[in-house]
Amino acid sequence: MTQPPEGPAPGAPAPPHCYLHPDRETYISCQRCGKPICPDCMREASVGYQCPTCLRVGQAQVRQPRTAAGGLVPGRPGTVSMTLIGINVVVFVIATVTGGGVSALMEWGAMLARSVVAHPRTPDEQLLTGVADGAYWRMLTSAFLHWNWLHILLNMYALYLFGPLLERYLGSARFLAAYLTAAVGSSVFVYWLSPVYGLTAGASGAIFGLFAMALVVMYKQGADLRPLLVLLGLNVAFTLFGSSISWQGHLGGFLTGLLLGAAFAYAPRERRALVQYATFGVLWLGILVATIARTAQLT
Numbered sequence: 001m002t003q004p005p006e007g008p009a010p011g012a013p014a015p016p017h018c019y020l021h022p023d024r025e026t027y028i029s030c031q032r033c034g035k036p037i038c039p040d041c042m043r044e045a046s047v048g049y050q051c052p053t054c055l056r057v058g059q060a061q062v063r064q065p066r067t068a069a070g071g072l073v074p075g076r077p078g079t080v081s082m083t084l085i086g087i088n089v090v091v092f093v094i095a096t097v098t099g100g101g102v103s104a105l106m107e108w109g110a111m112l113a114r115s116v117v118a119h120p121r122t123p124d125e126q127l128l129t130g131v132a133d134g135a136y137w138r139m140l141t142s143a144f145l146h147w148n149w150l151h152i153l154l155n156m157y158a159l160y161l162f163g164p165l166l167e168r169y170l171g172s173a174r175f176l177a178a179y180l181t182a183a184v185g186s187s188v189f190v191y192w193l194s195p196v197y198g199l200t201a202g203a204s205g206a207i208f209g210l211f212a213m214a215l216v217v218m219y220k221q222g223a224d225l226r227p228l229l230v231l232l233g234l235n236v237a238f239t240l241f242g243s244s245i246s247w248q249g250h251l252g253g254f255l256t257g258l259l260l261g262a263a264f265a266y267a268p269r270e271r272r273a274l275v276q277y278a279t280f281g282v283l284w285l286g287i288l289v290a291t292i293a294r295t296a297q298l299t
Contacts (some may be wrong), residue, residue, distance in 0.1 A: 109141035189252025262279075
């Protein structure tokens with residue numbers, strides 16, 4: 001004759017159950033919080049197993065590696081630089097196959113201070129809206145447009161040389177923010193100092209911003225500046241003595257880059273983020289005020 005299994009002795013503690021799955025009996029505990037967990041909730045950690053909650057908390061508390069400027073270390077340094085090059089090339093190809101310098105894309109996106117009639121007294125006659133009349137997008141889009149193959153080749157080669165270097169130093173987010181800020185800062189100088197009815201395009205202003213940032217950063221690190229100074233000197237000479245070169249945009253981008261480079265390289269470590277964010281804020285406030293003032297002057 002068999003006997004039925006005996007139940008738990010009166011007064012004996014109930015067996016532990018997984019705190020996330022109360023219907024599952026378990027004798028495994030999280031190494032961090034000690035709560036019972038079932039096999040489905042076990043997460044391998046550096047020591048033993050942890051529950052999902054403790055693992056998430058631990059990962060959030062792990063300090064992420066930082067660059068010299070305080071940004072997160074890029075997983076693949078140069079990704080933003082290569083993406084910017086790709087965007088510029090794609091935009092250039094589209095503009096080239098749709099009319100080149102007189103394509104609708106160029107006429108829509110190139111920097112233009114005041115509205116002007118394009119192709120007058122022809123079937124293609126149209127009004128191109130300038131920044132002063134509300135086309136503020138031109139201050140950014142102009143940095144992704146180029147007039148010819150030599151124009152884009154020189155700019156993208158410079159971005160290829162110095163982009164990954166600065167991206168590794170700054171981190172991807174700071175690098176992208178600095179590049180775009182230099183591009184728009186360049187357009188502000190074009191807005192104020194260039195002929196109001198002329199179209200201006202090119203990434204040169206942003207590239208000169210990279211030159212300036214690299215100059216400050218390399219000086220701070222005690223690196224050999226001679227190769228950069230030679231390249232910068234050639235570009236300055238090309239700017240001053242070449243034809244149809246926007247020295248205004250180059251100057252604006254370079255000065256913007258100098259300010260950003262100083263913030264990245266010389267901000268005190270304990271207040272690094274504050275100084276850098278404040279520098280971006282001051283620059284964008286200056287861009288806004290200068291743009292409003294010039295618009296009021298032209299209208």
